[in-house]
Amino acid sequence: MTENRFDPSTADGRWQRAWDAAGTFTADSNSDKPKSYILEMFPYPSGRIHMGHVRNYTMGDVLARYKKMQGCEVLHPMGWDAFGMPAENAAMEKKVHPGAWTRSNIEAMKAQLKRIGFALDWTREFATCDPEYYGHEQALFLDMYAAGLIDRRSSEVNWDPVDMTVLANEQVIDGKGWRSGAEVEKRKLDQWFLKITDFADELLEGLGELKDWPDKVKLMQENWIGKSSGLEFSFELSNGEKLPVYTTRPDTIFGSSFVAVAADHPVAQALAGDADVAAFIEECKKGGTTAAALETAEKLGYRTPITAKHPFTGEAMPLFIANFVLMDYGTGAVMGVPGHDQRDFEFATKYKLPITRVVAKDVSEADAPMGNEAEAGDGVIVNSDFLDGKTVEDAKADVIARAEAGGWGQGTTVWRLRDWGISRQRYWGTPIPFIHCDTCGIVPVPKDQLPVTLPDDVDFETPGNPLGRHATWKRTTCPKCGGAAEREMDTLDTFTNSSWYFLRFASQPVDAPFDPAEIAKWMPVQHYIGGIEHAILHLLYARFWTRALSSIGKFDVKEPFAALFTQGMVTHETYRVGDGPWLSPAEVRIEGEKAFAIDGGEEVERGRVVKMSKSKKNVVDPDNIIANYGADAVRWFMLSDSPPERDLPWSEAGIEGCYRFVQRLWRLFGQVDSSATGEDKALARKAHQAIVAVAEDIEALSFNKAVARIYELTGAAEKAMPSESRNFAIRAILHMIAPMMPHLAEEAHELLGESALIADATWPAHDPAMLVEDEVTIAIQHKGKLRDTITAPKGAPKEDIEALALASEKVQRSIDGADIRKVIVVPDRLVNIVT
RNA sequence: GCGGGUGUGGCGGAAUGGUAGACGCCGGGGACUUAAAAUCCCCUGAUCCUAUAGAUCGUGUGGGUUCGAGUCCCACCACCCGCACCA
Numbered sequence A: 001m002t003e004n005r006f007d008p009s010t011a012d013g014r015w016q017r018a019w020d021a022a023g024t025f026t027a028d029s030n031s032d033k034p035k036s037y038i039l040e041m042f043p044y045p046s047g048r049i050h051m052g053h054v055r056n057y058t059m060g061d062v063l064a065r066y067k068k069m070q071g072c073e074v075l076h077p078m079g080w081d082a083f084g085m086p087a088e089n090a091a092m093e094k095k096v097h098p099g100a101w102t103r104s105n106i107e108a109m110k111a112q113l114k115r116i117g118f119a120l121d122w123t124r125e126f127a128t129c130d131p132e133y134y135g136h137e138q139a140l141f142l143d144m145y146a147a148g149l150i151d152r153r154s155s156e157v158n159w160d161p162v163d164m165t166v167l168a169n170e171q172v173i174d175g176k177g178w179r180s181g182a183e184v185e186k187r188k189l190d191q192w193f194l195k196i197t198d199f200a201d202e203l204l205e206g207l208g209e210l211k212d213w214p215d216k217v218k219l220m221q222e223n224w225i226g227k228s229s230g231l232e233f234s235f236e237l238s239n240g241e242k243l244p245v246y247t248t249r250p251d252t253i254f255g256s257s258f259v260a261v262a263a264d265h266p267v268a269q270a271l272a273g274d275a276d277v278a279a280f281i282e283e284c285k286k287g288g289t290t291a292a293a294l295e296t297a298e299k300l301g302y303r304t305p306i307t308a309k310h311p312f313t314g315e316a317m318p319l320f321i322a323n324f325v326l327m328d329y330g331t332g333a334v335m336g337v338p339g340h341d342q343r344d345f346e347f348a349t350k351y352k353l354p355i356t357r358v359v360a361k362d363v364s365e366a367d368a369p370m371g372n373e374a375e376a377g378d379g380v381i382v383n384s385d386f387l388d389g390k391t392v393e394d395a396k397a398d399v400i401a402r403a404e405a406g407g408w409g410q411g412t413t414v415w416r417l418r419d420w421g422i423s424r425q426r427y428w429g430t431p432i433p434f435i436h437c438d439t440c441g442i443v444p445v446p447k448d449q450l451p452v453t454l455p456d457d458v459d460f461e462t463p464g465n466p467l468g469r470h471a472t473w474k475r476t477t478c479p480k481c482g483g484a485a486e487r488e489m490d491t492l493d494t495f496t497n498s499s500w501y502f503l504r505f506a507s508q509p510v511d512a513p514f515d516p517a518e519i520a521k522w523m524p525v526q527h528y529i530g531g532i533e534h535a536i537l538h539l540l541y542a543r544f545w546t547r548a549l550s551s552i553g554k555f556d557v558k559e560p561f562a563a564l565f566t567q568g569m570v571t572h573e574t575y576r577v578g579d580g581p582w583l584s585p586a587e588v589r590i591e592g593e594k595a596f597a598i599d600g601g602e603e604v605e606r607g608r609v610v611k612m613s614k615s616k617k618n619v620v621d622p623d624n625i626i627a628n629y630g631a632d633a634v635r636w637f638m639l640s641d642s643p644p645e646r647d648l649p650w651s652e653a654g655i656e657g658c659y660r661f662v663q664r665l666w667r668l669f670g671q672v673d674s675s676a677t678g679e680d681k682a683l684a685r686k687a688h689q690a691i692v693a694v695a696e697d698i699e700a701l702s703f704n705k706a707v708a709r710i711y712e713l714t715g716a717a718e719k720a721m722p723s724e725s726r727n728f729a730i731r732a733i734l735h736m737i738a739p740m741m742p743h744l745a746e747e748a749h750e751l752l753g754e755s756a757l758i759a760d761a762t763w764p765a766h767d768p769a770m771l772v773e774d775e776v777t778i779a780i781q782h783k784g785k786l787r788d789t790i791t792a793p794k795g796a797p798k799e800d801i802e803a804l805a806l807a808s809e810k811v812q813r814s815i816d817g818a819d820i821r822k823v824i825v826v827p828d829r830l831v832n833i834v835t
Numbered sequence B: 001g002c003g004g005g006u007g008u009g010g011c012g013g014a015a016u017g018g019u020a021g022a023c024g025c026c027g028g029g030g031a032c033u034u035a036a037a038a039u040c041c042c043c044u045g046a047u048c049c050u051a052u053a054g055a056u057c058g059u060g061u062g063g064g065u066u067c068g069a070g071u072c073c074c075a076c077c078a079c080c081c082g083c084a085c086c087a
Helices: A008-022 A051-069 A085-094 A098-115 A131-146 A196-209 A215-225 A250-255 A266-270 A275-284 A291-296 A342-350 A392-406 A501-506 A516-522 A537-551 A622-629 A631-639 A652-669 A681-699 A703-719 A724-737 A742-751 A798-806 A809-815
Strands: A035-040 A073-075 A150-160 A165-167 A185-194 A227-237 A242-247 A258-261 A301-309 A316-322 A333-336 A409-415 A434-437 A441-444 A475-477 A484-487 A527-531 A564-567 A570-572 A588-591 A594-597 A603-606 A775-782 A785-793 A822-826 A830-834
Touching (some): A008 A098, A008 A622, A008 A742, A035 A516, A051 A073, A051 A527, A051 A570, A051 A631, A051 A681, A085 A098, A131 A150, A131 A441, A131 A501, A196 A537, A215 A537, A242 A250, A242 A258, A242 A333, A275 A316, A392 A409, A501 A516, A501 A537, A622 A652, A631 A652, A631 A742, A652 A703, A652 A742, A703 A724, A775 A798, A775 A809, A785 A798, A785 A809, A798 A809, A798 A822
Parallel strands (some): A035 A073, A035 A527, A258 A316
Antiparallel strands (some): A150 A165, A150 A185, A227 A242, A227 A301, A301 A316, A434 A484, A588 A594, A594 A603, A822 A830
């Protein structure tokens, strides 16, 4: 070989074009091969591919190419999650249409993905803002409506009283609107809901089948669904009404010292004639709607003149209106047990209400004083009449049984999961296919009138809902009575777009959302890869849509993703001078431990390594890196070092190391010597072991370990003398790196005289006989510390190993004549001598 | 506030309860070269030391179980992710 360097700037494009021309990665659903559907969470077209995308898609790409080498027919598609707020923000800031902005972003990002050489089936590409896509989504939505899975009710949103617009949680900063700076209020609107709670039990039970999901994600979903059992019962109020409450701790009922209702509870609303009560309810409306905001806000209460009668003691307890009680959970009213619930404790402390101990470690500690926080732990019941001495579990059952027998309450199951509100007061989303008619009420758009498309001529100058302001779009006729009517102006939450896109990838008929026969062939997704930030919402919604569509007979799949993998983020050091503006890596020169601003030469503080973000300016653009080092070096970096579920710190030194390795491999591939003869058993054994180990590592998505093994085998092959074994090892390395560094692999494959694409090659075969070693190294410990190691034949009897261990001079010196009390021998591994 | 996770050399990390630090990066020394780049070789957890040897310490902190703990148990600390209208 004369040319000694691999040149990605020519090779990358050449092989990308070759794959395109051959249709190498176009999935054939009629193939006889076993099917494998590999999917990464599709991107939002924000404008540029970032390193997080590169990492995510590289992992999926390695899996897809590997599965193909193992003989599978692989479906590995790509598309665009194209609706969302940033497009409307761009419209306001840059005066471009959200659609035009989105389309040009897609074009730019697609070109970027192509330059990285991903093995994607681009014939199935779509964007969720395509009317063909969202029209089918509208049809599915109407099917769910017909099946009773959708309803409409009032719900709270963040309201900006200055801009007169609904704000997303993200747009509420410290309780204030992000543009106006006005104090945000809660406001009620009529909105559409998907009845995900109808599937709460199924979604919980279904987690059990997901063997290849991370336990942590399943646990998070389980807690999110939040199945709890408890007691629902009614207090008799002093005004003659009954107040239903729900509690998960009926065992602590004797510790109850107050009752509280939510500010929007009917009991509170009925008192709103009083100016003080009205003012308090108004006060409760302040602030945003997030759980974090509600739970960290100061606990506020208003003591009403009403009292509630304790069901056992008959005591009259004060009734409060409280800001920490949620109308959405349980019945919107709670019994307050300050001794054993932290929120109740804080509330009781503030309003000087009795705090009674009713659970103790032991009966003898019934009178132990309470500390400065609630005790939510387990124990026995005390100070509770007939419950005294019972365990928490027994007491719960006893109280529920007595309530049911007495007819004043019953044991119930309550879910933390709430129905999914899908109405958004925005333009750039799927129009909700309903019509509001004064005569007929709410009428679904007939399916033959779908898709309901977005109008193009909209203005974003004034805040609020652009569809509502449009001159003509909302005007239509009622499908029922033919009279004048208005279209629904809200659009669907973008999470609905990502709840079924994986089904559309599997088949794309024109006249239907999907083809059930194709779904049967490809689903479930064999490997789904994406960020941990989607652990709950997106994944739960996608599971829900799959089950909901399955329940109405669309297909026969219950769980969409057989295996899930959540990858870590790509991080980078941060740079700034004092409290000044952040500097990007490109604006900084590193010298040893120190860093200096290129512009001005000032010393720059090297800050923490955090997720790459625009706000910290610690971003590295994949395009520049690919231009400098080629796609394969970047791909290799993404797979090296950090375990894929952890964060990956980007560094210039690291990518340079990867580039050097690309060149090292290139030189090695040039050293296949067809005239070489003879066997190099040690090297051959290493190669066979690596073939098995790398395959196992890829299947476990432990790419960092696969990379380490390839480094080891490469080092051994470089040092070895020419032989047939060495040629075998080099070719094995070539095939093993093919899924990871496909451009280099194709170029070397061609150089070795192969005419076919290595992308179509099969994974190298191994000889099982070559996997076992004949000798093992055994560690000898004394007093728990390593004293010596010995070499012994594999599988040697315990007695022989013990004798060898005791014969060691170093071991004898350490024992120093002491009595040997015990010798533990772990075959082929270790001897531990206890004196 | 609630739920989930992570913590090992200068850095990223490896390690079925069994030799802690594989592999990579950084750094140091050397070879090659007129020189540089590239490449190759050696060293590289800390401390002590009579120094090719040996000893002690060492996996966030404090306890515990075990012949043996990075790994299991208990308590704590720090950081990260999510919290339902960001995607």
